[in-house]
Amino acid sequence: MEDIKKYLSDNASEEERTAAERLKEGFSALRIEGKVKAVAAARARAKRQRRNNTIGILLVLLSLSIAIGIWMARKPAASTSFTTEEPVEQETTTSPIPPVPAKDQPVIDTQEKEAPTASPQQDVPTSPPPREIPIAQAELPPPPYGAPDTYLRGQSEENQDKALLDQLWYTGYPLTGLQASAQYLVVDEHLRARNFTTAYVRLQRLDRQLTPNDTLRYLQAYTLLEMGQGMEALALLDELEQPPAAWLPQIEWYRGLAALLADDKTLALGIFREIAKKINHPYQLQAKKALRLYQ
The missing domain is CATH 1.20.5 (Single alpha-helices involved in coiled-coils or other helix-helix interfaces)
Structure with missing residues (x-):
């Protein structure tokens, strides 16, 4: 190199x-x-x-x-607490909460933490507890409220029909077996106070917001029934898809009342006959009374 x-x-x-x-x-x-x-x-x-x-x-x-x-x-699901709707103005009323038929006790909403303040209750004639005596011996008190004023148009025949229906108007709220969620708290408050028109307006709003369901239809049907709209109430009761078994006796009785309001006595009597055949049906005495009045 x-x-x-x-x-x-x-x-x-x-x-x-x-x-x-x-x-x-x-x-x-x-x-x-x-x-x-x-x-x-x-x-x-x-x-x-x-x-x-x-x-x-x-x-x-x-x-x-x-x-x-x-x-x-x-992990176990934690209980969900519901929040109520924004407060609305309370309509002043002195209407009491109606009693329900024998053996037809109201079911309290188990999904609500606090129920809305209900109107003062009115003392009603007491009758023996339905479970302490045989149903055949039970006495049927008159309804606490009359039927809606659908027939009061001044004609004697219509007034007579109204008088008959007054003797059968065994309706009551809360509805048997119904467990409404927090979305229905305001509606529940108005129905307890028997403010049916206001309650129906609220239900119509919910109908536009919620998916159609049996709870909504059942509340609408009952409200229309108390407003005297029998045909519309009957249509909604027939639209119930899979109602719980606890609803069925009351649904049958309300279908009969709705048929009477709609002036379909043939359908109503057929419903009452079926109810009267069922020994343990909570509306058996009411159905037998209806058959006596209309046959």
Whole structure:
């Protein structure tokens, strides 16, 4: 190597010196290129390592999330508290809460933490508890409220029909077996106060907001019945898809009353006959009374 350097410095021509310089530059370029490739490869390895570390962390977090989700799903569901609608102005009323027929006790809404303030109750004639004496010996008190004034148009025949229906108007609220959610709290308050028109307006608003359901239809049907709209109430009662068994006796009786309001006595009497055949039906005495009055 020293001989080459001496030769180039002493005896080499200019062309040889130039060629030697170019050769040295080529070797230097190759060494630099090799170093660049080595650095690039090292950086690529470091980048892959960081990506692998990131993917590993994400997989660990995903596994933890899945495990927490499964654990939460197995925990008992916490009870949900409902919030009531915004307060509305209270209509002043002195109407009491109507009693219900024998063996037809109201079901309190178990989904509500606090029930709205109900109107003062009126003392009603007491009768023996229906479960303490045989149903055949039970006395049927008169209804606490008369039928709606559908027939009062000044004609004697219509007044007579109204008088008959007054003797059969065994309706009451809360509805038997109904467990309304917090969305119906304001409606519940108006129905307890027998403010049927206001309650129906509220139900119509809910009808536009909620998916149609049996609870909404049942409340609408009862409200229309108390407003004297028998045909509309009967249509809604017939639209109930899968009502709970606790509703069915009252639904049958209300269908008969709605048929009378709609002036379909043939349908009403057929319903009352079926009810009268059922020994343990809570409206059996009412149905027998209806048959005596209309046959």
